[in-house]
Amino acid sequence: GMFLDGTFRFHKDGEDLGGFCSLGTFSERAVVSEWACVPLIYDDVSFDVAALVGCGVPTG
Numbered sequence: 248g249m250f251l252d253g254t255f256r257f258h259k260d261g262e263d264l265g266g267f268c269s270l271g272t273f274s275e276r277a278v279v280s281e282w283a284c285v286p287l288i289y290d291d292v293s294f295d296v297a298a299l300v301g302c303g304v305p306t307g
Contacts, residue, residue, distance in 0.1 A: 248265040249263070249265055250280055256278055
């Protein structure tokens with residue numbers, strides 16, 4: 248979909264292309280809204296669990 252400001256970051260042949268969860272993740276670098284970033288991983292959550300949640304929850 249579109250970003251919170253109502254714009255799209257990517258276009259092809261004049262058509263707006265929306266990203267899933269407002270993220271463009273099939274690239275080496277991406278521009279994301281601050282609200283789409285994970286600001287904190289608690290000490291009692293291991294990185295392997297955090298990675299699974301970060302990948303599996305948004306994609307179902």
